Amino acid sequence: MEDPRNPMYDIASEVADKETQIKADKLQTGFLSGNISRRGFMTGALALGVSMTGASTVVEQALAATPKAGGRLKIGITGGSTSDVLDPGQILDAFNINVLMGQTRGNMTRIRPDGQIEGDLCESFEPSNGGKTWKFNVRQGVEFHNGKSMTSEDIVDSIRHHMGEESTSAAKGIVSGIKSITADGKNTVIVELNEGNADIPVALSDYHLNICPSNGDGTIDWQSGVGAGGYVLEEYDPGVRAFTTKNPNYWNTGNEAYFDEVETLGIIDPTARMSALSTGAIDCINNVPPKTASRLKQMPNVKTLISTGNKQVTLPMHCDKEPFTDPNVRNAIKHIVNRQEWLDKVLFGYGELGNDNPIGPANIYRATTDELPQREYDPELAKSLLKKAGHDGLSIKFHAADTGFAGAVDAGSLMAESAKAAGINIEVVREPNDGYWSNVWMQKAFSACYWSGRPTEDWIFSLIYASDAGWNDTNWKNAGFDKLLLEARAETDTSKRRSMYVEMQQIVHNDGGLCLPLFQSELMGYRTSVGVPDVVGNDWELDGHRCSLRWWKT
Amino acid sequence: MKNLIIMIIKRLALGVLTLFLLSLLIFLSVEALPGDLAQEILGQQATPEAVAAIRRQLGLDLPPHIRYIEWLGGMVQGDFGTSLALKRPIIDLIAPRLQNTLFLTLYTACIAVPLAIILGMMASLFRNSYFDRISNATALSAISMPEFFVGYILIYFLALSGYFPSMANITPSTPLLEKLYACFLPALTLTLVVTAHMMRMTRAAIINILALPYIEMAHLKGIKPSRIIFRHALPNALAPIVNVVALNLAYLITGVVIVEIVFVFPGLGQLMVDGVRFRDVPVVQASSLVFASAYVGLNLLADIISTATNPRLMRQK
Numbered sequence: 105m106e107d108p109r110n111p112m113y114d115i116a117s118e119v120a121d122k123e124t125q126i127k128a129d130k131l132q133t134g135f136l137s138g139n140i141s142r143r144g145f146m147t148g149a150l151a152l153g154v155s156m157t158g159a160s161t162v163v164e165q166a167l168a169a170t171p172k173a174g175g176r177l178k179i180g181i182t183g184g185s186t187s188d189v190l191d192p193g194q195i196l197d198a199f200n201i202n203v204l205m206g207q208t209r210g211n212m213t214r215i216r217p218d219g220q221i222e223g224d225l226c227e228s229f230e231p232s233n234g235g236k237t238w239k240f241n242v243r244q245g246v247e248f249h250n251g252k253s254m255t256s257e258d259i260v261d262s263i264r265h266h267m268g269e270e271s272t273s274a275a276k277g278i279v280s281g282i283k284s285i286t287a288d289g290k291n292t293v294i295v296e297l298n299e300g301n302a303d304i305p306v307a308l309s310d311y312h313l314n315i316c317p318s319n320g321d322g323t324i325d326w327q328s329g330v331g332a333g334g335y336v337l338e339e340y341d342p343g344v345r346a347f348t349t350k351n352p353n354y355w356n357t358g359n360e361a362y363f364d365e366v367e368t369l370g371i372i373d374p375t376a377r378m379s380a381l382s383t384g385a386i387d388c389i390n391n392v393p394p395k396t397a398s399r400l401k402q403m404p405n406v407k408t409l410i411s412t413g414n415k416q417v418t419l420p421m422h423c424d425k426e427p428f429t430d431p432n433v434r435n436a437i438k439h440i441v442n443r444q445e446w447l448d449k450v451l452f453g454y455g456e457l458g459n460d461n462p463i464g465p466a467n468i469y470r471a472t473t474d475e476l477p478q479r480e481y482d483p484e485l486a487k488s489l490l491k492k493a494g495h496d497g498l499s500i501k502f503h504a505a506d507t508g509f510a511g512a513v514d515a516g517s518l519m520a521e522s523a524k525a526a527g528i529n530i531e532v533v534r535e536p537n538d539g540y541w542s543n544v545w546m547q548k549a550f551s552a553c554y555w556s557g558r559p560t561e562d563w564i565f566s567l568i569y570a571s572d573a574g575w576n577d578t579n580w581k582n583a584g585f586d587k588l589l590l591e592a593r594a595e596t597d598t599s600k601r602r603s604m605y606v607e608m609q610q611i612v613h614n615d616g617g618l619c620l621p622l623f624q625s626e627l628m629g630y631r632t633s634v635g636v637p638d639v640v641g642n643d644w645e646l647d648g649h650r651c652s653l654r655w656w657k658t
Numbered sequence: 659m660k661n662l663i664i665m666i667i668k669r670l671a672l673g674v675l676t677l678f679l680l681s682l683l684i685f686l687s688v689e690a691l692p693g694d695l696a697q698e699i700l701g702q703q704a705t706p707e708a709v710a711a712i713r714r715q716l717g718l719d720l721p722p723h724i725r726y727i728e729w730l731g732g733m734v735q736g737d738f739g740t741s742l743a744l745k746r747p748i749i750d751l752i753a754p755r756l757q758n759t760l761f762l763t764l765y766t767a768c769i770a771v772p773l774a775i776i777l778g779m780m781a782s783l784f785r786n787s788y789f790d791r792i793s794n795a796t797a798l799s800a801i802s803m804p805e806f807f808v809g810y811i812l813i814y815f816l817a818l819s820g821y822f823p824s825m826a827n828i829t830p831s832t833p834l835l836e837k838l839y840a841c842f843l844p845a846l847t848l849t850l851v852v853t854a855h856m857m858r859m860t861r862a863a864i865i866n867i868l869a870l871p872y873i874e875m876a877h878l879k880g881i882k883p884s885r886i887i888f889r890h891a892l893p894n895a896l897a898p899i900v901n902v903v904a905l906n907l908a909y910l911i912t913g914v915v916i917v918e919i920v921f922v923f924p925g926l927g928q929l930m931v932d933g934v935r936f937r938d939v940p941v942v943q944a945s946s947l948v949f950a951s952a953y954v955g956l957n958l959l960a961d962i963i964s965t966a967t968n969p970r971l972m973r974q975k
Contacts, residue, residue: 186751186932187699187743187941194699272712274700342744343932344924345827369827373919379813379824380922386825538935542693574705 113161115154128152136166171635175657176365179646180377180386184343184370190329192314193266193273198390198645199370201311203346206649207366208249209314209331212240212259212293213305215559215648217641219466221305225254225315225332226293235300235594240293247353248317249336250328256287261318263308265326275312277567277574300594302601303560311649334361334653343370348652362656381406381629388630388655390645393510394452400629409628412456413642414464414557414564417446417509419502419619420577425549427500431615432493436486437500437550438479440523443621445481449518450511454627458620461609462555462564465623466642469561469605476606476613483525490526497527500550504532507540508552509624516552546577553577554624559643561605562593569612578617585611633658662965669961673954677947681733684946685726688939694718695742695937716742729940733947739940748944751929754830756948759925762841762848763910770849771856771903778860778899783887785865794861797854809847809920816843825922844921848914852906859902863895897964904960912949 116128128149135145142163149159183197192209195201205211214224223229226240246254263285266273281304283296297304315332316324329337334356335348346368354361369386371377377389378396382403392400392408400408421428421437428434443457456465459478463470490498502519504512516532523530535544535551545553558564567573570589571581585608592604612618626645630636635656641648647655696712713719732739738748777797781790800808817824826841867873868891876886915927926945933941965971 185936186929187741187936187938189744196699269707270711270715272708272715274708276708277705339829341829341924343928345829369825369922371825371922373922375810375813376824376920376922379817383817383820383824385823539691539693539698542697 115158118154118158171362171656173362177363178386179368180371180389182391186343188342191326202649205311207335207348207652208333208337210333212308214309215643217639235302236297238295242291246332246355248332249330255290256293258318259293260287261324262315303562306560360653366652387634390628392627394454405632410625411642412625413466415624417622418553421617422549422579423617424579430493432489436489438619439482439486440526441621442481442522450515454625456623458622460613460620469602471606471609486526499529501531503544503548504552505535505537505540507537509554512552580617669958680950698936738944741941743938755926765845766848770853774853774856778857781861782864800850801854805916812843827922863898864891867891867895900960900963904956908953908956911952
């Protein structure tokens with residue numbers, strides 16, 4: 105797929121002979137890196153025979169690519185609800201993730217646009233005791249919006265907010281591996297884990313684990329919306345609108361948080377989002393339906409932003425229920441999904457083929473196609489697998505609603521059609537969207553689901569695929585897999601770690617109850633009035649939901 | 659006059675009973691829905707421990723009848739209760755949104771009611787003329803299209819070209835003129851949706867009256883047709899017209915959630931939909947009571963007006 109963000113114009117493409125091309129390249133890189141002045145670049149380019157238009161295009165693009173301070177960013181975003189609260193433990197969807205994690209508060213750590221982990225409100229961290237004890241150094245000189253200096257106490261209380269019996273946090277599962285978190289003086293936080301985990305810094309970047317000021321009695325003040333992030337929360341109308349202004353004392357001013365003000369609007373309806381973007385009432389939107397993405401391309405001054413991360417479409421089969429108890433049956437089902445057809449017709453091409461393995465493009469240790477060949481649509485193979493399992497034909501029900509993933513019911517019909525060639529009869533049961541997660545998913549033996557993915561292998565494996573995982577939606581239990589999971593978690597040698605994770609992906613692929621046909625791209629649109637860096641985060645949409653920090657007004 | 663007062667008192671008592679029965683019905687319906695607030699608010703990430711902790715904190719583990727009686731007890735004292743999800747007094751949630759909804763209703767009514775009545779009267783005056791047919795056909799086409807579609811068409815023609823904003827995301831601090839400008843498209847959409855009903859009723863009611871002997875008498879006296887309609891027919895046709903206007907106004911208050919979504923308008927409908935989605939019973943109860951009161955109140959008002967303007971009903975023994 106072509107890069108939607110019009111790559112930088114290349115003046116070398118205008119000149120014919122090799123030598124001049126090299127000179128032109130040098131000139132352009134020199135200018136872009138700031139070593140050659142604009143004037144020098146223009147005269148040099150014209151001397152090489154580059155057109156005036158070509159050279160000015162580069163200058164304009166370069167100007168647009170240099171962050172400038174000022175202006176107001178207006179975000180049109182989904183996932184807002186009138187029941188939204190500021191409690192970090194109950195952050196549910198995009199609107200609140202963007203406003204609370206991406207604008208007003210920070211976390212201990214965060215994921216960089218290139219996928220690596222870095223310190224946020226803790227500037228650095230180091231493990232000891234085989235990854236069981238972690239020392240986090242609190243960033244110095246950070247102030248909350250109310251003027252209070254941030255210390256280790258705020259961080260400890262913010263994480264404890266999600267821990268313990270009485271916690272109502274949705275992030276309880278994420279911090280369940282933490283045995284204790286304590287302050288060691290004002291500037292250090294010590295995290296003790298139940299078992300070694302090399303990924304704990306990544307887990308602490310989760311969008312629930314915001315740092316809020318401590319009340320001094322072990323609780324935190326989330327009610328006021330005060331944080332230590334790049335923007336100060338001024339107005340908050342749940343699900344409707346949030347308004348923030350630049351935090352003058354932000355620790356990373358100069359490198360981030362360029363806007364003077366950010367206005368976040370909850371816009372549920374996709375058409376309303378698109379028309380507001382096209383009229384310029386807002387600067388950027390998330391969640392563009394693949395069906396209408398081509399419309400964005402026709403709009404003047406609007407660009408499409410595509411990022412493919414770990415957001416995945418899954419079809420969990422319950423390994424403890426007939427007929428899915430036999431791995432041959434599970435693998436037969438995995439072969440009757442025509443993945444390419446799904447990608448073309450359900451996602452309109454905006455995605456990637458999945459390989460029945462939850463480790464995706466935003467993970468580091470994803471198995472290559474050599475290590476794990478792509479599973480294809482193969483009804484003949486499915487038929488023989490069924491025969492091996494002692495079935496002659498099969499009738500199953502597939503439970504789906506668009507809450508599972510957008511287009512799930514249609515996708516189910518495609519699957520029912522392609523399954524016929526293998527003698528499998530699939531009845532697509534359309535379920536109500538309302539209450540889908542409590543009544544259908546994890547209840548029915550074969551259903552539609554999606555996961556937004558997790559940044560680390562350990563996280564998603566222990567969240568869903570370990571035998572005792574809280575959301576084991578396939579009821580799959582594999583002792584070898586569990587053993588590897590524990591070993592890999594504490595392993596600090598990256599190449600050993602990689603081979604373990606690859607092996608685990610092979611196990612899930614060959615034995616698991618997971619059919620994962622697709623990774624879904626996030627489609628976003630933005631106006632050319634905002635500048636977007638070349639590399640944007642793919643951990644979440646809108647540049648990892650940190651567009652307010654990383655983008656700027658052109 | 660005495661009749662009127664007795665009627666008002668009777669109707670108010672019936673209204674209160676209706677509201678009580680309705681609140682019971684709504685409570686039972688939300689209870690009957692699968693899942694509860696704790697599960698919905700945690701979504702896909704719900705763990706049994708977190709669900710149990712939320713239930714304990716919010717008292718969702720109490721039996722339903724106790725929760726209902728507690729809620730009713732507060733309600734009788736004028737306390738709408740607290741939103742389970744937001745832990746904020748419901749009155750604070752509802753008040754600004756109700757204000758927005760009433761603003762939009764009033765705005766639409768100011769355009770739609772005079773428009774519908776004038777068009778209806780003119781249609782009855784020029785019965786079966788081209789004017790009659792065209793206005794009827796236009797109004798009927800507008801009402802036949804779903805609201806969101808009308809909204810999208812208006813956005814396409816009037817917003818994408820830059821004449822009006824496509825979003826009506828007003829806040830309490832928006833100045834009135836700007837509010838009127840921002841809400842023009844939703845008001846126009848709703849006008850298109852409700853005009854036909856009121857206009858056709860006006861036309862039918864007046865035509866009915868025009869067939870009566872006393873109108874013929876007026877004709878014979880040589881009175882101008884327009885004066886017959888305004889002075890002689892309209893006052894007698896007012897009762898059905900007022901009723902249908904009331905019905906449409908009530909619809910504008912209660913039924914505009916789709917228009918709210920298309921135009922990003924922070925009205926009461928979205929609050930109730932989110933309330934149902936998250937099983938936030940007190941919010942659902944409060945908003946449905948507001949809606950029901952709008953119906954009961956506007957119908958009562960319509961009856962009062964039609965009684966008061968009809969001497970026969972006023973002097974009835």
